[in-house]
């Protein structure tokens with residue numbers, strides 16, 4: 001089983017987000033980055049499938065030089081090799097533009113499966129996997145909670161709304177977008193970190209690729225959301241806040 | 257050059273978000289001065305098409321085909337592609353449902369167009385729609401403009417007030433699609449629910465809900481103490497359950513339980529939309545979060561900005577005192 005895992009690098013959770021001078025994207029100067037969490041779950045699922053069935057796990061990640069740290073992490077956890085699609089300006093791009101770059105590289109890989117997280121924690125498009133499936137001509141399923149290989153097909157458990165689930169059988173090759181929590185995440189071992197240094201990372205420059213699409217949406221401006229603020233914000237030292245809150249809940253909201 | 261709304265149905269019942277998307281579509285159609293249309297897909301859908309015709313659409317397309325009886329991304333994409341090519345709407349509006357997440361990016365890709373997903377607002381400028389979407393799970397907003405037609409956009413749950421049925425008499429037009437069973441690659445089985453949950457949060461009067469701000473499983477006693485003194489049920493955001501710190505059945509949100517207690521304490525929860533949809537029916541919401549810009553404060557009635565590890569124990573003491 002050859003499995004590609006498409007991962008994204010995103011700003012560390014709870015980063016202080018500052019908008020750049022033009023209001024078009026983040027000021028990236030003092031941000032730190034990490035692997036998008038749903039993609040970490042996709043990687044985990046891929047590694048466990050490989051442990052069960054044998055084969056190869058290949059990680060692909062698009063972005064500037066800094067994403068090599070995320071690629072190293074994936075290799076340290078057990079991916080066999082990686083492809084870095086080098087591109088400087090992907091930050092605010094639409095999902096189709098970035099996915100088309102990935103597809104242009106992946107069409108030569110002929111995997112059995114492509115796994116990716118169901119959405120990214122930064123832009124939250126939730127589209128990359130589905131677009132890849134369409135561009136590569138593969139079947140797909142989204143919001144996947146379980147994967148059961150069955151020869152030339154796989155049976156996956158999809159999460160639906162309101163506590164419903166559904167099993168779906170798909171022919172291979174297929175793209176799956178993985179829901180967080182599908183398996184328990186592993187940590188990279190010291191041994192894994194050492195080994196990662198010897199694994200192959202192929203670099204492809206986005207400018208050498210010819211994706212079959214042009215950008216069709218533009219993020220014109222980013223800003224802090226306007227506050228509707230009917231919220232009463234309580235501040236002060238913790239004891240004082242607690243006292244005010246209990247008073248409000250008892251005598252104003254009358255819920256205590 | 258219409259605005260076309262895709263009305264989502266499951267087994268003959270509307271998805272409750274369908275008419276929120278319709279409301280968004282109506283607003284855009286009016287400001288662009290173009291007709292509003294809708295489409296219903298499925299098998300044996302006359303009843304649904306008739307029902308849709310009561311709303312303020314100029315026209316309702318009924319796309320009835322046995323191969324659409326069960327949703328598949330291949331079937332829905334092929335059917336809508338044919339409709340869009342035949343009738344050339346300038347904008348197609350969807351609810352941002354799990355089903356739409358599954359096929360709309362495929363459909364828009366077929367037209368080599370971006371899909372503007374999870375929109376919370378729309379403005380029109382120079383006869384063009386500008387879509388507002390959230391970034392970083394609601395911490396920032398972005399204005400997005402699409403170029404060229406058709407355009408594709410989905411609307412976040414709760415962002416628009418659902419369109420109400422009127423005495424409208426929209427024209428129903430049957431739109432026959434050519435589908436071949438060989439085109440449909442996935443085989444969906446019957447949807448199911450997991451075995452009965454042993455915890456029913458929907459009946460809870462007071463809920464103390466904990467998020468990733470708690471940092472470690474070993475810190476849970478901090479919030480358990482609050483739940484204890486309030487006689488409250490303990491609940492959690494998804495990552496807490498993903499990590500196995502609390503059982504899945506205590507998860508609140510779009511893939512967990514939908515609750516409406518008298519008081520909901522959101523402690524160290526950022527307020528992502530998938531969490532909000534599960535708790536915004538609560539009577540009184542109290543949020544405790546160290547980030548004053550956390551989106552949860554938009555939903556809260558009372559907000560305490562600060563470290564939960566200081567505020568929650570102080571709150572426990574105050575409640576004990578007030579009960580004494």
Ligand SMILES: Cc1cc2nc3c(=O)[nH]c(=O)nc-3n(C[C@H](O)[C@H](O)[C@H](O)COP(=O)(O)OP(=O)(O)OC[C@H]3O[C@@H](n4cnc5c(N)ncnc54)[C@H](O)[C@@H]3O)c2cc1C
Pocket residue numbers: 013014118119143393466467468469470492493494495496507508509510511512513523524525526527528529530531534544545546547550562563564565
């Ligand atoms: C299809 C789909 C379905 C989903 N279903 C659900 C669902 O049913 N339920 C659900 O909850 N989520 C769901 N999610 C996930 C959701 O998008 C969010 O990722 C999740 O709700 C975030 O959980 P959180 O708020 O606990 O964590 P975070 O977003 O990481 O927020 C943690 C918060 O804690 C605060 N904090 C940190 N330290 C402290 C401290 N010491 N004191 C006070 N505050 C602190 C931070 O400021 C931050 O606001 C779903 C996502 C998808 C894509």
